[in-house]
Amino acid sequence: MRKGLVIDREAQMIGVYLFENKKIYRGIPRKKVLKKTKIYAGDYVLGEVVDENTFAIEDIEERKNFLVRPPVANVDKVLVVMTLKMPEFDNFLLDNLLAVYEYLNADPVIVFNKIDILDESEKKELKRWEELYKSAGYDVLKVSARENTGIERLKEYLKGAICILAGPSGVGKSSILSRLVGIQLETREVSEKTERGRHTTTGVKLFPFGDNSFIGDTPGFSSVDALYFMDKKEVRLYFREFLRYKCRFPDCTHTKEPGCQVKEAVKKGEISCERYRNYLKIIKEDISIAKDLCQ
Numbered sequence: 001m002r003k004g005l006v007i008d009r010e011a012q013m014i015g016v017y018l019f020e021n022k023k024i025y026r027g028i029p030r031k032k033v034l035k036k037t038k039i040y041a042g043d044y045v046l047g048e049v050v051d052e053n054t055f056a057i058e059d060i061e062e063r064k065n066f067l068v069r070p071p072v073a074n075v076d077k078v079l080v081v082m083t084l085k086m087p088e089f090d091n092f093l094l095d096n097l098l099a100v101y102e103y104l105n106a107d108p109v110i111v112f113n114k115i116d117i118l119d120e121s122e123k124k125e126l127k128r129w130e131e132l133y134k135s136a137g138y139d140v141l142k143v144s145a146r147e148n149t150g151i152e153r154l155k156e157y158l159k160g161a162i163c164i165l166a167g168p169s170g171v172g173k174s175s176i177l178s179r180l181v182g183i184q185l186e187t188r189e190v191s192e193k194t195e196r197g198r199h200t201t202t203g204v205k206l207f208p209f210g211d212n213s214f215i216g217d218t219p220g221f222s223s224v225d226a227l228y229f230m231d232k233k234e235v236r237l238y239f240r241e242f243l244r245y246k247c248r249f250p251d252c253t254h255t256k257e258p259g260c261q262v263k264e265a266v267k268k269g270e271i272s273c274e275r276y277r278n279y280l281k282i283i284k285e286d287i288s289i290a291k292d293l294c295q
């Protein structure tokens with residue numbers, strides 16, 4: 001059987017990208033497949049080419065992860081796009097997003113866009129945030145979609161991966177996508193009005209680019225609450241740098257317990273106060289706990 005990737009899922013239309021010839025077919029799932037599961041963008045499918053335009057889907061591979069909003073499977077990397085300004089950098093939103101994508105097992109990486117508009121002191125400030133997140137264990141890339149800087153490196157970095165753009169409105173997600181894919185796309189509306197007049201995400205389109213890489217856009221948002229996805233007690237597992245330390249109690253919440261190595265690390269400057277403070281904010285703990293550790 002041949003292997004393809006569902007890159008477009010809209011109502012009854014299933015777009016399948018076939019790896020061996022990089023052509024896009026209309027996917028028709030066999031009944032037994034439909035019985036097993038729904039089909040989403042990001043699903044790896046096995047089947048046969050029936051004619052020039054049609055691919056019969058015989059089977060779907062098991063998903064390694066699934067993002068609910070937008071519904072897309074097998075995401076290798078989430079590009080969390082941020083800007084230092086326009087819009088103003090919001091590290092609380094970033095830390096929530098990082099925790100959520102860690103939780104969904106979708107490997108978040110940080111992309112700072114609009115570096116073209118920064119003056120010297122702002123560049124220094126960005127450098128500080130870059131170092132902070134790198135030492136927490138995240139890859140950080142800096143780009144300008146407008147001036148096309150850093151895009152080639154980003155393309156290289158995403159080789160062979162299924163990626164999703166995420167981040168607040170106006171940071172340049174769609175602009176980055178256009179640069180990566182190499183054409184000015186009319187990005188399809190990903191939301192549609194329900195009868196109540198609310199917007200809901202119905203699908204996502206993955207665009208092939210480079211060497212079997214795929215990227216999908218998402219609409220922006222202004223806030224995300226990690227506790228919508230996970231329990232308070234779990235948040236500590238999705239702050240990457242915390243996992244380097246072994247506290248006296250294995251279920252230590254890094255708040256008031258004795259023998260907490262995470263707090264010790266904050267005190268020594270190995271874990272940043274900004275990250276630790278946001279952790280406390282996310283779990284709705286008293287942030288004065290951080291006061292004694294950070295001056």
Ligand SMILES: Nc1nc2c(ncn2[C@@H]2O[C@H](COP(=O)(O)OP(=O)(O)OP(=O)(O)O)[C@@H](O)[C@H]2O)c(=O)[nH]1
Nearest residue numbers: 114144145146168169170171172173174175219220
């Ligand atoms: N100066 C500068 N402006 C940029 C850059 N990238 C995007 N912009 C501008 O920022 C604005 C928002 O860009 P979009 O790509 O629409 O942002 P988005 O993240 O897709 O926004 P939503 O779809 O609302 O979530 C547009 O006016 C872009 O022209 C950049 O690298 N530098």
Ligand SMILES: [Mg+2]
Nearest residue numbers: 173174218219
């Ligand atoms: Mg957009």
Ligand SMILES: [Zn+2]
Nearest residue numbers: 247252254260
């Ligand atoms: Zn602890």
